[in-house]
Amino acid sequence: MPSTNPSDPHASPDRKASLGGALRRRILTMHLAPGAVIDETELAEEFGLSRPPVREAMRQLAGEGYIELEPNRPARVTPLGYRSLRDFFLFAPVVYVASTRLAAERRTDAEVAELKEIQHRFRAAIRDGDVDGRVFENDRFHLKIGEMAHNAYVLPSLRRCLIDHARIAKVFYEDQLAARHPKMAEERDEAAAQHDEIIAAIEARDPDRAEALVRAHLDLSRRNMAMYAAPEGMAIRFDN
Amino acid sequence: MPSTNPSDPHASPDRKASLGGALRRRILTMHLAPGAVIDETELAEEFGLSRPPVREAMRQLAGEGYIELEPNRPARVTPLGYRSLRDFFLFAPVVYVASTRLAAERRTDAEVAELKEIQHRFRAAIRDGDVDGRVFENDRFHLKIGEMAHNAYVLPSLRRCLIDHARIAKVFYEDQLAARHPKMAEERDEAAAQHDEIIAAIEARDPDRAEALVRAHLDLSRRNMAMYAAPEGMAIRFDN
DNA sequence: GGACTACCAGCTGTCTACAATAGATAGGAC
DNA sequence: GTCCTATCTATTGTAGACAGCTGGTAGTCC
Structure with missing residues (x-):
């Protein structure tokens, strides 16, 4: 379980804010390419969170225009056509x-x-x-x-x-x-x-x-x- | 349990979309006044959902500017000063x-x-x-x-x-x-x-x-x- | 009597487990 | 051989339960 590891840099008190910031930065710098799919489970593990808070963060990012959400479909970075x-x-x-x-x-x-x-x-x-x-x-x-x-x-x-x-x-x-x-x-x-x-x-x-x-x-x-x-x-x- | 009641108008297949639409309309028409607190539990019961999906919807609305969120504090309708x-x-x-x-x-x-x-x-x-x-x-x-x-x-x-x-x-x-x-x-x-x-x-x-x-x-x-x-x-x- | 402190209630934040849906793959029929 | 179909798997969506924080209240000390 990564969250119990004290050396984990993402085990900070506010892992969710950290998640949002990291995702924004990755999208702005194109480390997450336009149109790339974002896996909830993967992010949850990386930041030592469960999926619900990750999903909340995704919704917020969608509202801000970083990603796009469709029902029953994986989240995608907003395309750049x-x-x-x-x-x-x-x-x-x-x-x-x-x-x-x-x-x-x-x-x-x-x-x-x-x-x-x-x-x-x-x-x-x-x-x-x-x-x-x-x-x-x-x-x-x-x-x-x-x-x-x-x-x-x-x-x-x-x-x-x-x-x-x-x-x-x-x-x-x-x-x-x-x-x-x-x-x-x-x-x-x-x-x-x-x-x-x-x-x-x-x-x-x-x-x-x-x-x-x-x-x-x-x-x-x-x-x-x-x-x-x-x-x-x-x-x-x-x-x- | 309201969601099991078939006559419940909110027990529709996509209760979450219904929730988002209803909240937007209530805020636009000022039935939810600027600055008013929004209770997650109350909304969850009204629309026959549990709190996680309600919280997701709130995040989205926050991103769109309808409401404002602060950590460990209830959601509030965006003030109109x-x-x-x-x-x-x-x-x-x-x-x-x-x-x-x-x-x-x-x-x-x-x-x-x-x-x-x-x-x-x-x-x-x-x-x-x-x-x-x-x-x-x-x-x-x-x-x-x-x-x-x-x-x-x-x-x-x-x-x-x-x-x-x-x-x-x-x-x-x-x-x-x-x-x-x-x-x-x-x-x-x-x-x-x-x-x-x-x-x-x-x-x-x-x-x-x-x-x-x-x-x-x-x-x-x-x-x-x-x-x-x-x-x-x-x-x-x-x-x- | 006033102010400080400790408790308590209610809410927010999170987690684990379960249900439902979409895409993929393999099997069969024409 | 190709197309259709059914099952199966992986991922999304949801539910219920628990932990942590905030604000209020009541009690006590000065």
Whole structure:
């Protein structure tokens, strides 16, 4: 019985919260691939729980959009289809702009400080070549801005977008060919620089500038994704 | 044991779906007031279920924003504070406009037909003075438009807004003093007429007109809410 | 008389065991 | 040989019982 083992890292007092956090992270970083089936029994054993609390956690994750449930069928990680990309770039700007504008108007000093800490960890992950950490801290960064908006409706909307933001980004980052592309390093640095500018605009309580910056930030992602999904043809001549 | 009673209306094959639907409806129509505690045991008995499936349903509802959960504390219906009104009218236009524009671009004929059916039931509820039915069908109407947008991110965002749209409207409609106000009947008819115009714009695949209409629709609600929350002073003279 | 403490009731959280359903596999019929 | 069908297994869904926490109450001490 794994739960009786004191060295088990998951035998902590709140194993359920641990389960939820772990599942979210695995889905965001694509360690659980879109469409992958999730076995209740397996998770229960891994976290030293019985199935009912695991099932509760699954329901919650389903409500948040991480997984999808069908009756009498195993739970599956929310798929990420070709349509997701289009859907995302249609709706995400709306949510991100609303979130960032409100954050610029309503932020507290303590929140700005916390945002800077997240950005610090984000830059550290880039420096260390830690792709998962980079995806995760980027998620935390935008989520924190959503919290700073202090609006009960913005935050859940943003959360749903961020799930697929992270997963779309991960697809791009982990592609080895794309990773070697010189534009890749450029994009990485520019994204980090944009984060700094967004922080500055929010700190200065300047919604207009914050909006312009976050639009540019999303546009950078969008252009990279387009380049990745529909690259230029290879420079090969068939004339030898 | 209520579940063994064949005449029990809740002993249907899918009691859990029934539970979720009933709870959502009760919360939308304010039969479960904001902040009200929800007793698991009570619900389990009412729907002829044991507590685990009830708890699962609660988690799902929490994820969707209907209720709030805290550890070792009873579940509570999501509160509806003075800030909710402001938050709602700040963010709802953004979501409704996105939803309606996309619906106008992507709708199918079958969906338009279904939307007209919902509108038919909405008008019937108004005619019959059925306040709960009016609130519920209005919710269904806007939700259907969200489905017609065929965008995985818009729909959950809209869902969260609609929960409080229904509840805010219910506060207004059920106020007896406001109900007697002559503006009330006017607003009722105008809202229904706007629904018809929105349907027409979506059917005509005209996103711009649909956007203008839905903005006007929200503005009508907003003005009424403002009037309700901050009415003009009473016309009483203290001179006798 | 007021305040602190220990007990107690009720609820939430969890576990084990059982029932029901879906998919897979093997057997038989055409 | 192919298709259909029936059984069988693995997984999901549910029930009932137990453990742990919270809040209230009553009793006692200062």
